[in-house]
Amino acid sequence: MELLLVEDDLRVSELVKRGLEEHGYQVTLAYDGMMGKKLMISNRYDLIITDIVLPLMNGIELCQEIRSVWPEIPILMLTALGTTEDKLEGFDAGANDYLVKPFDFRELHARIKALLNRNQKALQLPIVRVLKYADLEMDLQTNTVYRMGLEIALTPKEFKLLEYMLRNKERILTRTEIAEKVWDTHFDTGTNFIDVYMNYLRKKIDKNFENKLIHTKTGMGFIFRES
Incomplete structure (x- = not known):
């Protein structure tokens, strides 16, 4: 599984990348929203993880851009903003799930597995128009x-x-x-x-x-x- 992680905190991004790679995922890093946009346009990822507060383009705008290109890719938001209003904004932009910092890596991994499993099942469903x-x-x-x-x-x-x-x-x-x-x-x-x-x-x-x-x-x- 190939994942895109858009996170401007170098320490967090490296820790998450290392942990996910230990579980067999291939992880590409982007450190700002514009870099994340360029990568998601030119590559087909199985799942995208993005922070909300990012340089150049925030995570809400990036999420909307992702949805316009890849409607079915699962998106998991990582952020320090945890109010109901923040979550609603993320979900409205097209996010599938929302994890508030600081988080336990085991919970992050569980959320990723759940999103990937559900997406695989959805792809196998009969097409209903x-x-x-x-x-x-x-x-x-x-x-x-x-x-x-x-x-x-x-x-x-x-x-x-x-x-x-x-x-x-x-x-x-x-x-x-x-x-x-x-x-x-x-x-x-x-x-x-x-x-x-x-x-x-x-x-x-x-x-x-x-x-x-x-x-x-x-x-x-x-x-x-x-x-």
């Missing part, structure tokens, strides 16, 4: 969503959350399951980012429509079904 439920339609090739013929603009993470709910419609989804399957991370009960995203999605999917599709099950989680 359109998901439909009630009056909602999601086109997975054009990344567009329509309800009653009206197009609904979603961020990348909102789109991914809605896709998971559509694939698991009429079944209660816990916050832990959503965190693991949509964000590839363990659910932190001290944060409310899943509820924040669910509220974002509700406003776009349900607010202007009589038939509500996203429902909260108190103490259990959420369910996608016709009311």
Whole structure:
């Protein structure tokens, strides 16, 4: 597996690179966002790890650039910024997971393995172009969503959350399951980012429509079904 690590802290980057190489990964280093952009355009990596605070181009902008070129590459963000708002910004830019510094290398390695395993499984799934439920339609090739013929603009993470709910419609989804399957991370009960995203999605999917599709099950989680 070939990984790209974009990290301007030389000590951190060398330690992470050495540790990953000991586990059999090939690691390319970039020390600023522009170098990371050039490398990801000219090479096909299995996973990209990037800090947020970077010289020349920050990690949020780099993440958006990666997504425009390689939509399916898993992206793991490493950063000292750990508030819910910071995480939401990273996820909106297209990040798959988020690890706050300082971190234990064993956790980093576990997150990387989980992202790679999930990506491999996704590549093996039968190709489905359109998901439909009630009056909602999601086109997975054009990344567009329509309800009653009206197009609904979603961020990348909102789109991914809605896709998971559509694939698991009429079944209660816990916050832990959503965190693991949509964000590839363990659910932190001290944060409310899943509820924040669910509220974002509700406003776009349900607010202007009589038939509500996203429902909260108190103490259990959420369910996608016709009311």
